[in-house]
Amino acid sequence: MLEIPENGQTPYLSQNETMEKAVSIWMEKSLLGTNTSQTVIVDAGQNILQTLQYINIRLRQPVAAIVNGKTVDLTEYILQPGDNVQLIPQIGGG
Amino acid sequence: MTIIGKTFSINNRPETLTKELSYTGKILRVNLNNGRIWVEEPEEAFYRKLIGGRGFILHYLLTELPSRIDALDAQNLLIFAPGVLSGTVLPGTGRHAVGAKSPLTGALASAEAGGWFGSELKRTGFDAIIIQGRSDVPVYLWIKDGTVEIKDASHLWGKTVGDTHQMIADELDEPKIRSAIIGPAGENLVRYAAVIHDKNRAAGRSGLGAVMGSKNLKAVIVRGSNKVGLADKALMQTVQRWINSNYKTLMSWAVTYGTSGSVKFNHDSGGTAIRNYLDNALEGIENLDARSFFQYLLKDRDTCNQCPVRCKLVVEYHDKDLHIDPRYGGPEYETIGAMGPLCGINDAIAVAKAHELCSAYGLDTISTGATIAFTMECAAEGLLSGYDFLPSFGNAESLIESIHRIAKREGIGNEMAEGSARMAQKLGEKAQSILAVARGQELPLHDPRYKNLCAMGYALSATGADHQHNLIDNFANFPGSEVCLRLEEMGVQTPLPLWGINDHKIEGFVYETAFKNFLDSAVICHFYPYQFKHVADALGGACGWDMTPTEIYEIGSRIINMARLFLIREGFTDKDDTLSARAFYKLSSGPIAGRGLTPEELKYWIQKYYMCMGWSNEGAPTPETLAHLNINYPIA
Numbered sequence: 001m002l003e004i005p006e007n008g009q010t011p012y013l014s015q016n017e018t019m020e021k022a023v024s025i026w027m028e029k030s031l032l033g034t035n036t037s038q039t040v041i042v043d044a045g046q047n048i049l050q051t052l053q054y055i056n057i058r059l060r061q062p063v064a065a066i067v068n069g070k071t072v073d074l075t076e077y078i079l080q081p082g083d084n085v086q087l088i089p090q091i092g093g094g
Numbered sequence: 095m096t097i098i099g100k101t102f103s104i105n106n107r108p109e110t111l112t113k114e115l116s117y118t119g120k121i122l123r124v125n126l127n128n129g130r131i132w133v134e135e136p137e138e139a140f141y142r143k144l145i146g147g148r149g150f151i152l153h154y155l156l157t158e159l160p161s162r163i164d165a166l167d168a169q170n171l172l173i174f175a176p177g178v179l180s181g182t183v184l185p186g187t188g189r190h191a192v193g194a195k196s197p198l199t200g201a202l203a204s205a206e207a208g209g210w211f212g213s214e215l216k217r218t219g220f221d222a223i224i225i226q227g228r229s230d231v232p233v234y235l236w237i238k239d240g241t242v243e244i245k246d247a248s249h250l251w252g253k254t255v256g257d258t259h260q261m262i263a264d265e266l267d268e269p270k271i272r273s274a275i276i277g278p279a280g281e282n283l284v285r286y287a288a289v290i291h292d293k294n295r296a297a298g299r300s301g302l303g304a305v306m307g308s309k310n311l312k313a314v315i316v317r318g319s320n321k322v323g324l325a326d327k328a329l330m331q332t333v334q335r336w337i338n339s340n341y342k343t344l345m346s347w348a349v350t351y352g353t354s355g356s357v358k359f360n361h362d363s364g365g366t367a368i369r370n371y372l373d374n375a376l377e378g379i380e381n382l383d384a385r386s387f388f389q390y391l392l393k394d395r396d397t398c399n400q401c402p403v404r405c406k407l408v409v410e411y412h413d414k415d416l417h418i419d420p421r422y423g424g425p426e427y428e429t430i431g432a433m434g435p436l437c438g439i440n441d442a443i444a445v446a447k448a449h450e451l452c453s454a455y456g457l458d459t460i461s462t463g464a465t466i467a468f469t470m471e472c473a474a475e476g477l478l479s480g481y482d483f484l485p486s487f488g489n490a491e492s493l494i495e496s497i498h499r500i501a502k503r504e505g506i507g508n509e510m511a512e513g514s515a516r517m518a519q520k521l522g523e524k525a526q527s528i529l530a531v532a533r534g535q536e537l538p539l540h541d542p543r544y545k546n547l548c549a550m551g552y553a554l555s556a557t558g559a560d561h562q563h564n565l566i567d568n569f570a571n572f573p574g575s576e577v578c579l580r581l582e583e584m585g586v587q588t589p590l591p592l593w594g595i596n597d598h599k600i601e602g603f604v605y606e607t608a609f610k611n612f613l614d615s616a617v618i619c620h621f622y623p624y625q626f627k628h629v630a631d632a633l634g635g636a637c638g639w640d641m642t643p644t645e646i647y648e649i650g651s652r653i654i655n656m657a658r659l660f661l662i663r664e665g666f667t668d669k670d671d672t673l674s675a676r677a678f679y680k681l682s683s684g685p686i687a688g689r690g691l692t693p694e695e696l697k698y699w700i701q702k703y704y705m706c707m708g709w710s711n712e713g714a715p716t717p718e719t720l721a722h723l724n725i726n727y728p729i730a
Contacts, residue, residue, distance in 0.1 A: 064363035073592035
């Protein structure tokens with residue numbers, strides 16, 4: 001099931017008639033350079049990078065995408081209706 | 095014969111220097127067998143070809159170290175090598191390299207540390223220090239500008255790193271010294287003992303502290319007043335201006351939380367191994383993330399020479415039973431990963447205490463945590479018996495007790511001090527099946543099952559598993575990332591696919607690892623988002639050299655090939671370019687369920703890499719490759 005964005009978050013209006021056909025993408029705040037994380041609702045059918053480009057969201061650093069609990073390739077995984085996506089920063093070293 | 099009191103001095107006062115270059119052309123040599131101290135003055139071509147850091151280390155190992163000696167033999171060299179960019183005004187250059195033959199792996203030891211030691215060493219007027227031989231009694235080296243003195247360290251032997259630093263500062267009456275010190279772990283020849291700089295910056299990996307201990311050398315202390323010059327100040331300023339304008343955006347993660355802010359994210363995506371690679375999640379992982387423990391552990395932020403980012407942590411904690419000393423800084427991602435998830439521990443105070451102890455004793459936190467995690471699984475499997483103490487997964491007290499015992503080589507600690515690979519060799523087949531090393535060095539906390547190109551980098555690295563001179567797959571899966579921008583400079587199409595390895599990813603690996611080896615020679619912090627063009631301009635600013643990005647790549651490639659020659663000379667073959675069994679263990683659930691390479695896949699892609707590098711099927715650089723890169727060392 002999709003999670004409906006909470007107050008203060010910015011929904012993107014899916015072109016689908018029913019929410020069940022759409023995809024929810026949660027983006028951690030530091031990726032956006034903002035004080036709050038955001039959830040957007042988008043159409044399925046494209047990979048994550050294409051989708052972010054389409055809705056004009058530019059992330060600021062490398063990310064990992066976790067779809068329904070599994071880490072996926074940003075460039076290869078095609079979003080499926082009903083997917084829950086988490087985008088989180090990827091840094092490390094030291 | 096006593097060497098205490100031997101001194102050497104060159105006319106190296108500031109007024110004698112031209113200040114027109116970032117290097118003085120003077121390399122300090124010290125022989126601890128007889129106290130002889132002298133200076134070499136290589137030609138400019140030496141600097142342009144090797145840059146410093148790892149380049150210098152490999153040059154001296156290839157030309158002067160007898161083949162296949164024991165790394166703890168007096169003949170081993172211990173090299174402190176800043177690079178031609180160290181100590182300049184360029185942000186990110188407050189680093190230097192330390193090198194030797196490794197007592198952990200028998201291969202190359204080449205580790206870098208931040209802070210001020212490297213810059214201060216440059217200000218003494220020396221571009222590097224090469225130390226050979228072994229003193230009969232504990233000594234330390236005191237270098238102030240052009241004057242070098244060998245001093246008695248008998249009263250310092252057995253002391254922690256922090257106490258040693260303070261005692262030397264007091265006895266020299268020099269509160270602003272910069273130091274490279276070993277603790278009890280180095281003295282006791284723990285095979286992954288570290289050299290700790292300024293109390294909290296480790297040249298951690300591969301056992302450099304044990305090499306220093308084997309030489310009866312407790313510390314190298316520097317204080318310099320010379321200025322590191324620039325050949326073209328205006329050119330250097332163009333790079334400086336670019337990074338100063340952009341670091342807050344491009345390195346926002348480092349400015350806010352540093353690497354410790356990545357703990358939960360790396361865990362959630364499957365990037366951090368848990369319970370010696372057995373589990374897919376650690377309950378309470380959020381406790382170990384900076385967003386949680388900053389509230390009650392963070393005392394301050396710290397930085398390195400000429401770095402505005404201040405990514406380093408200083409933590410402090412006191413209650414009636416436990417104190418965490420802020421002199422030792424704070425735990426970074428790798429330390430938290432190794433002491434926390436890898437050991438099944440979610441207690442941030444215990445992990446911070448473990449970090450403090452490793453700094454005080456002088457231990458590499460990655461190998462320490464990974465060896466403890468391996469021992470925890472061995473104990474759980476019943477592979478160890480007859481010990482009064484054994485550590486167990488999730489038990490923070492046993493983590494702390496293990497560190498004390500490793501440093502002092504007490505009980506099971508005496509076995510753990512040899513590293514997990516030697517333990518597994520003694521314990522047999524079952525222990526071999528749970529071992530996670532490459533070339534005998536414990537894996538860093540970038541899970542090879544998630545990051546498959548990084549896994550290949552672990553297998554190929556001349557130092558044993560290393561995440562720094564490597565390509566981390568997910569950093570190249572995002573267009574516009576600094577890795578992708580560098581690869582695009584070299585004509586590689588980006589982004590790279592996340593999973594598996596293919597020809598395209600190998601091409602990216604070849605360029606990126608060359609760049610990283612350049613950084614470890616120059617010596618520059620890997621966190622800075624410099625590209626080939628930036629460092630080429632920085633070399634112009636520092637040394638007056640007109641370099642292209644392609645020449646930067648060739649310098650890095652030369653250093654990788656030199657490291658390969660060193661491996662071959664020390665008896666390694668293509669069969670050693672692999673990972674131990676646990677790195678191939680596939681998880682059945684969680685974010686990386688079913689992911690990972692097979693040994694056969696890894697071997698196949700390593701063969702492709704050899705071809706890409708101009709190496710034979712056995713992984714030896716061909717004469718044509720060596721000639722192209724102007725490499726000429728005997729490898730017999």
